[in-house]
Amino acid sequence: MLSSPNIAFIKYWGNRNNELRLPMADSLSMTLDHPNAEITIQEADTLEIHSYTMGKERKIEGEHLERFRTHIELTRRYLAGIGAPKALPSGLHITIASNIPPSIGLASSAAVFSGIAKTIRQMIDKRVELDDAQTSIIARLGSGSAARSVIGGYVALAAGEDNAINASRAWQIAPANHWQLYDIIVVPSQTEKSVGSTEGHALAHTSPHFAARIEAIRTRRQRECVDAILEKDFEKLQRVSEEDALDMHHVMETSNPPLKYLSQETHRIVGEVKALREKEHLPVLFTMDAGPTVHLICTDEAVQEVRSFAKAQKGCTVFEAKVG
Numbered sequence: 001m002l003s004s005p006n007i008a009f010i011k012y013w014g015n016r017n018n019e020l021r022l023p024m025a026d027s028l029s030m031t032l033d034h035p036n037a038e039i040t041i042q043e044a045d046t047l048e049i050h051s052y053t054m055g056k057e058r059k060i061e062g063e064h065l066e067r068f069r070t071h072i073e074l075t076r077r078y079l080a081g082i083g084a085p086k087a088l089p090s091g092l093h094i095t096i097a098s099n100i101p102p103s104i105g106l107a108s109s110a111a112v113f114s115g116i117a118k119t120i121r122q123m124i125d126k127r128v129e130l131d132d133a134q135t136s137i138i139a140r141l142g143s144g145s146a147a148r149s150v151i152g153g154y155v156a157l158a159a160g161e162d163n164a165i166n167a168s169r170a171w172q173i174a175p176a177n178h179w180q181l182y183d184i185i186v187v188p189s190q191t192e193k194s195v196g197s198t199e200g201h202a203l204a205h206t207s208p209h210f211a212a213r214i215e216a217i218r219t220r221r222q223r224e225c226v227d228a229i230l231e232k233d234f235e236k237l238q239r240v241s242e243e244d245a246l247d248m249h250h251v252m253e254t255s256n257p258p259l260k261y262l263s264q265e266t267h268r269i270v271g272e273v274k275a276l277r278e279k280e281h282l283p284v285l286f287t288m289d290a291g292p293t294v295h296l297i298c299t300d301e302a303v304q305e306v307r308s309f310a311k312a313q314k315g316c317t318v319f320e321a322k323v324g
């Protein structure tokens with residue numbers, strides 16, 4: 001089963017329950033058509049993970065293996081809760097063939113865990129039929145943002161309220177053909193980050209700015225972003241999503257210990273994009289996840305210029321995707 005990353009306009013950062021990856025606030029993204037990861041799952045005696053990135057085998061051991069083990073255990077717990085305790089075989093052989101460079105802010109884990117959730121759905125459909133929301137819950141148990149990649153187009157992840165395993169789920173706010181947006185992805189460095197987002201979420205509460213961020217999303221930002229997408233209002237989308245991305249990095253940089261995901265290169269690219277759009281009046285916005293990678297989101301009208309700008313960035317790798 002093929003699966004791809006998503007890029008968030010309102011970012012998920014910080015949990016109210018780390019074990020179950022129950023977010024503190026809602027988030028919102030567009031699912032991308034590219035690059036992708038292909039997941040296959042077969043019955044086996046134990047849990048085995050084989051992972052290949054760009055055709056090269058990556059050993060999954062230690063805490064990485066533990067993350068998959070925990071995900072499968074939580075998935076079993078969730079399935080038991082909906083009356084299907086034996087739906088999954090006791091051992092699984094999971095193969096991941098990914099075209100996404102890991103740990104650089106390109107949401108490779110979102111593609112992997114959404115792919116696992118979709119493949120599990122297909123695998124157990126004779127025993128229990130899962131809908132998209134239920135599949136998003138299974139994805140969320142491995143990576144919060146993966147919940148949004150289960151569904152295509154423009155997708156919100158509702159934080160929910162209590163501590164139940166199914167409290168937070170994703171839903172589609174508009175299909176992909178509602179609005180053709182592109183994501184031109186500029187990767188300045190493929191060095192893997194040292195603190196992954198699982199650890200990062202657990203530190204969010206230590207930032208003095210975290211509470212205000214959550215309040216802003218709950219009272220205003222998520223709503224504004226949904227409206228911007230439904231109204232196809234690019235200026236509004238730009239304002240709210242850039243505000244939210246910079247705010248998330250402010251929280252990261254003021255947590256204890258501080259998390260600095262953005263590099264000098266990131267800031268240089270962002271500065272140049274701002275100058276370019278001012279000069280040319282281009283509908284393009286920037287956003288960054290947990291890494292130095294800059295996502296340039298734009299409409300049809302701007303894509304050619306944004307593509308040329310991205311390709312002119314020395315030493316950077318460029319990926320091109322659109323909503324999918």
Ligand code: PMV
Nearest residue numbers: 008011012144145197289290
């Ligand atoms: O799903 P995780 O645990 O990898 O967290 C992803 C967090 C961000 O990518 C930084 C933001 C987001 O909403 O995608």
